[in-house]
Amino acid sequence: MSLQEKLLRLFSLDQKVRGIQGRLDSATNRLKVQQTKLSQLHQQRDELLSQLKLGQAKASSLEKEVEDIEQRIEHMRQQMQSVKSNKEYSAVLLEANTLKANKDSLETEALEQLNHVESLAQDLNQILERVAQQEKLVTGAQSEVQQCRDEVGKQLEELTAQRSEAEQDVPEEVRLTFNRTAYMHDGATMAPVIEASRRHLEYNCGGCYMTIPVERVNATMVASETQVVCCPNCSRILYIDQELKTSIGCK
Numbered sequence: 001m002s003l004q005e006k007l008l009r010l011f012s013l014d015q016k017v018r019g020i021q022g023r024l025d026s027a028t029n030r031l032k033v034q035q036t037k038l039s040q041l042h043q044q045r046d047e048l049l050s051q052l053k054l055g056q057a058k059a060s061s062l063e064k065e066v067e068d069i070e071q072r073i074e075h076m077r078q079q080m081q082s083v084k085s086n087k088e089y090s091a092v093l094l095e096a097n098t099l100k101a102n103k104d105s106l107e108t109e110a111l112e113q114l115n116h117v118e119s120l121a122q123d124l125n126q127i128l129e130r131v132a133q134q135e136k137l138v139t140g141a142q143s144e145v146q147q148c149r150d151e152v153g154k155q156l157e158e159l160t161a162q163r164s165e166a167e168q169d170v171p172e173e174v175r176l177t178f179n180r181t182a183y184m185h186d187g188a189t190m191a192p193v194i195e196a197s198r199r200h201l202e203y204n205c206g207g208c209y210m211t212i213p214v215e216r217v218n219a220t221m222v223a224s225e226t227q228v229v230c231c232p233n234c235s236r237i238l239y240i241d242q243e244l245k246t247s248i249g250c251k
């Protein structure tokens with residue numbers, strides 16, 4: 001097997017591995033998106049729960065204050081029955097009225113607080129419903145990932161092994177170039193030389209479609225076993241397919 005054939009074999013396996021890995025990655029990414037949404041909803045739920053607790057505590061402390069004032073007013077009513085002078089009576093009455101006014105405003109506050117608590121509880125219910133729905137979506141995405149793993153896991157393992165084997169067949173320097181270019185172009189590592197015009201000796205890169213100097217095309221034709229020729233523009237590793245090789249060879 002020539003270096004070009006070895007590289008094309010590696011390229012084909014690399015693309016298969018990437019294709020399968022891509023399917024797994026997108027399933028995993030979809031799961032991550034759903035999990036992130038779920039954890040945002042959990043945060044909102046926890047925040048609402050703590051607001052609700054605070055609100056309930058505040059409401060019951062207001063109610064307690066109202067009760068205390070009621071008791072004090074009741075105590076004053078009894079006091080009034082035993083007052084001995086008008087002056088004393090007026091003083092107790094004034095105090096009782098002040099307490100009543102306080103009580104009214106506390107009651108209003110307590111009512112507002114209870115309304116607030118009620119609306120928090122409604123919000124919390126809505127969030128809990130959304131949490132439940134989101135949990136279903138997460139479960140769905142989890143089984144999608146699992147299903148994908150079940151379907152392609154074994155195949156991916158085999159292809160990955162074949163890919164490493166094919167990689168070992170290629171000289172180290174070329175392997176480095178291959179992997180660097182693969183990384184740079186997301187797997188679109190190799191590109192065929194495309195003949196634009198034989199008469200004008202014009203050739204293009206099948207990856208970026210820019211012109212390739214004819215010396216590079218010739219260098220690609222010469223089957224080196226240690227070196228590859230890359231596109232001067234996009235750096236993809238160039239190859240000449242059999243059809244072009246034959247047709248150039250036969251010109």
Ligand SMILES: [Zn+2]
Pocket residue numbers: 191205206207208209210231232233234235236
């Ligand atoms: Zn190119």
